[in-house]
Amino acid sequence: MRAFAELLDRLALTGSRNAKLVLLRDYLRATPDPDRGWALAALTSELVFNEAKPAMIRRAVEARVDPVLFGWSYDYVGDLAETVALIWPGDPNHRPNREPELGEVVDALKSAKRGEVQGLIEGWLDALQPKGRWALLKLVTGAMRVGLSAQLARTAVAMMRPETVTEAPEPGGGEATTALEPLTAADIVEVWHAVEPPYAELFAWVEGRGERPDTEAPGRFRQVMLAVAIDEAVDFEKLDPADYAAEWKWDGIRVQAVREQGVARLYSRHGDEITGAFPDLMNALTFEGAIDGELLVIRDGAVAQFGDLQQRLNRKTVDAKLMAAWPAGLYAYDLLAEGGVDLRGLPLKDRRARLEAVVKGHEGERLYLSPVVEFDSWEGLGVLRADPPVGAAAEGLMLKRWDSPYVAGRPKGPWFKWKRDPHVVDCVLMYAQRGHGKRSSFYSDYTFGVWTAEGALTPVGKAYFGFTDEELKQLDKFVRDHTVERFGPVRSVRAERDFGLVLEIAFEGLQRSPRHKSGVAMRFPRVSRIRWDKPAREANTLEDVMDLLDAIESGGGRVAK
Structure with missing residues (x-):
């Protein structure tokens, strides 16, 4: 688990796409089967443990740590795996002499009954250090969130391809070196549904040790053709x-x-x-x-x-x-x-x-x-x-x-x-929450609202991108300087008719949503501009948003076969 834990930790803290690719490529090259295959399956969401539930993890930690202390810690950190990894006290009467291997964990979980899973997890948590515990719990719950998509992971697999492969010498002859054609992510996707975790057949082909997996089976996936923005x-x-x-x-x-x-x-x-x-x-x-x-x-x-x-x-x-x-x-x-x-x-x-x-x-x-x-x-x-x-x-x-x-x-x-050009609405910042990974020190997730007829703010969406790194620092400072209440990892920001920060929010669409207090939900909202110059009272109203929703809904067209 140690190498897998180190990989996840570095992926989570690395922002560069190319750096993530190199990290995963090097891990896959250096790690033996089947561990590297199980790691790839976990990163591409192909590894699911139906018998393992987050509630088991909570029960396990609350049996060893004061539940109130755990609740406060969880509220502050905002991530179950990270909280448990840091707060887990270990069992002084049970000190395993070695850490479990990734393949060992996967095999045990795949064969375990539901009643056995919690005990397995507790034993592994006792054997691991905080970073390993965090990786274990991410693996068990399937909530990787390390900034690596399945497509990016497949690209890293293609990058494993060596330029040449050395074949075993014939009797009485010397070694023969054969050049290999480079691979792309599209090549990996073409064979993806012909292989299964832990992908021994896939790795053998990529490394030049085996034949290409058979992809001509009925029902196979064809790599799609994509467009570029004009x-x-x-x-x-x-x-x-x-x-x-x-x-x-x-x-x-x-x-x-x-x-x-x-x-x-x-x-x-x-x-x-x-x-x-x-x-x-x-x-x-x-x-x-x-x-x-x-x-x-x-x-x-x-x-x-x-x-x-x-x-x-x-x-x-x-x-x-x-x-x-x-x-x-x-x-x-x-x-x-x-x-x-x-x-x-x-x-x-x-x-x-x-x-x-x-x-x-x-x-x-x-x-x-x-x-x-x-x-x-x-x-x-x-x-x-x-x-x-x-x-x-x-x-x-x-x-x-x-x-x-x-x-x-x-x-x-x-x-x-x-x-089409996105819709734009001026909203007022209401709440902020810490981000993840390299943004964990910043308040980078923003909830914003519009004015109701009664003069109050009601939330209409949440955004966490669309701004530069420099603007993030400015937003973070505003949140810290104007916090009025704290709710665990969330801060309530001063937002009044005569004082508040206006954010210009761009979004792709609106829909009615009874689950939201405002009655609407935005599709793909992002911060398109910070309106330092605009008074909060001049932000849009809920009536404006509902009028826009009515206009969008009235524009639906019919299709013909």
């Missing part, structure tokens, strides 16, 4: 509108639906399987192939807001009531394979013609064709982008070259995304 001031001068197709960028999540030889699977754009959360959709699809599209909630042919789709996301299973209330549909963008034939090398124009035929011949109401937007100039398309006829259902436009093949990754030129 630079309006530069790109439009170089692009010919006749060369590009325009589509709406629907406000759902990008998915890949695959049905091959009786195998039906739904993947996120990063290759994570989400079939279990959308059985109604997958059972309704009848095509044979792989479709790239947008997952949406669709009622009576109308695309619902993203907030409706959120009711279905991040679930392992769903019941009939949930499926009836939030019916899932697929808006098709591209056809990657059909009848066992890979179509990704064909130009978009040909793939589009085949896709239209597939959707037209499909039975049922779960599969729709994303329509092409007719335009003859970038200026005319810009008018449609600013006020789309489909309203809030679209968050912008996609521009795709008609002659482009479907290429994994994010190539510059074939595809562009042209998002």
Whole structure:
């Protein structure tokens, strides 16, 4: 566990993307099987211990530490694993003579019954130092939060590839050295669903010791093609509108639906399987192939807001009531394979013609064709982008070259995304909380509100990015200088009609939310500007926000098959 704990600690405290990649690459190179495979599985959320629950950890620590002291400590630190790792007293009557290995922990947890898990965890906590305890508890609960996505982890695996591999000498001959082709994250994603933790077969191929895992199994994931953000001031001068197709960028999540030889699977754009959360959709699809599209909630042919789709996301299973209330549909963008034939090398124009035929011949109401937007100039398309006829259902436009093949990754030129300008509201800072990792010393998570008709503030969102490091220091100082109350790790900041800090908040959308006091929730809020110059009384009101929500909801458009 020691090497794994050191890796997690350094990842959590490292802000640089490239530095994180090097840290993980070096760990994977230096750590033997199966420990490195289990570490990779944990970092990519492929390792889940269903019998281990956070409540077990709380019971264990409260049996050894005064519960009130633990509660205060937990409130201050704000992280269960970190709190327990620091406060755990150990058992003086049980002093293990060695620390457990990562593979040993995983094997024990995978075979343990629920009643045995707490005892195992307590024994390991006794054997480990604080850093190791923290890593253990992160592993058990699955809450890594070390700033490393699954895609970044797969990139580090690709970086393990050596330039050459030395083969065993033939009898009577010398050693032979063979050059190896470099790998990319796309190469790893292509084989990801053909391998299982602890990934011995994957590592053997990456290191040149084995064959590439078989990826031709039915239902496999294909690495998606992504777009780059368009630079309006530069790109439009170089692009010919006749060369590009325009589509709406629907406000759902990008998915890949695959049905091959009786195998039906739904993947996120990063290759994570989400079939279990959308059985109604997958059972309704009848095509044979792989479709790239947008997952949406669709009622009576109308695309619902993203907030409706959120009711279905991040679930392992769903019941009939949930499926009836939030019916899932697929808006098709591209056809990657059909009848066992890979179509990704064909130009978009040909793939589009085949896709239209597939959707037209499909039975049922779960599969729709994303329509092409007719335009003859970038200026005319810009008018449609600013006020789309489909309203809030679209968050912008996609521009795709008609002659482009479907290429994994994010190539510059074939595809562009042209998002709509975000909504902006002036809010007043109300609460602040300490951040994590390198921000743990700063109050960097901000809750903000708007004025009600009674002259009080009501929270409408929370943001923790959009500002520079220098602005973070200024915000942190404001919070410390103007704190009026403390609630564990949270500080209440002075916010009155005649005194308060106004934050200009940009966000992608609004939705009604009975769980929130204000009745609304923001999608992707971030601080776009600190309005040091604006009096708090001039911030927006809840009435302003509700008027904006009404305008957004009235703009929903209908879709046609």
